[in-house]
Amino acid sequence: MALVASTDFDTLPLEPTKRWLSLYDFVEKRLNETTDPREGISDSDMIEYCTILVSAAEALDLGEKFESFSIANVRDDFPLVRAQFISLATKLSMKNSTANAAYSVSIPRASKVKLFAQIERLRELVKSADFSPAQKKKLYAKLDELHGIVVAPRTDYAKLMAVVAYIAAGLGGTTAFLADAPEALATITAFVGEAKEQEEEEQRLLQADKEPLKIQDLRNSDDLGNEIPF
Incomplete structure (x- = not known):
């Protein structure tokens, strides 16, 4: 199954930055x-994922240069390329300050549990990585900050992305950290984005329910002729 169908592009915003972020x-x-x-991401999905996002960035002229990836070695190259996409998404989101100011979301309890699991996963990766004690201390502090952002009644998207950007910028250390950290970070942003979509859909439905039913007043309509409408 393809990750994206041609018809999926029809629903994306027209503005280039928002189009790529969406x-x-x-x-x-x-x-x-x-x-x-149990099996992880397939090679074909990795190739499609990288190709779609790189091609879209080029088509929209976002001015971002990505490290090239080899189809033959896509499994080795994927973590670094994915980290670059996280970095670009963070930079574009931070520049879009007007949208970020209003971009907060109430995350459902079930989703928060999953987010906390990813944060703990990152904490364990930092623990086992070959960072210096000072680097680990800074990353632990950022993970504590990330936990606080998620546990808040409404999660501030701009603050969350700033913390994700800090952690993504520090990718390195052991092979395990480089391989697993981008996936954990991407999962966090995906969960928050999904919660926002659900909240906006609920708001649209509530707004539709509040709109009064419009009934045409036909008492003085010429279309009735001599008929009495009641």
């Missing part, structure tokens, strides 16, 4: 939905 969120969500937890 595509990124969509592809991350689809990747998480289609991946078998």
Whole structure:
């Protein structure tokens, strides 16, 4: 199953920055939905994921240069390329200050539990990575900050992305950290994006329910002729 169908592009915003960000969120969500937890991400999905986002960034002229990835070695290159997508998504989101000011979301309890699991996963990765004690202390502090952002009644998207950017910028250390950290970070942003979509859909439905039913007043209509409407 393809991650993106040609018709999926029809629903994306027209503005280039928002268009790429929406595509990124969509592809991350689809990747998480289609991946078998026991087998991990397939090579074909890795290739499609990288190709879609790189091609979209080039088509929209976002001015971002990505490290090239080899189809033959996509499994080795994927973590670094994915980290670059996280970095670009963070920078574009931070620049879009007007949207970020209003971009907060109430995350459902079930989703928060999953987010906390990813934060603890990152904490364990930091613990086992070959960072200096000072680096580990800074990363632990950022993970504590991330936990506080998620546990808040409404999660501030701009603050969350700033913390994700800090952690993504520090990718390195052991092979395990480089391989697993980008996936954990992408999962966090995908969960928050999905919660925002659900909240906005609920708001649209509530707004539709509040709109009064419009009944045409036909008492003085010429279309009635001599008929009495009641």
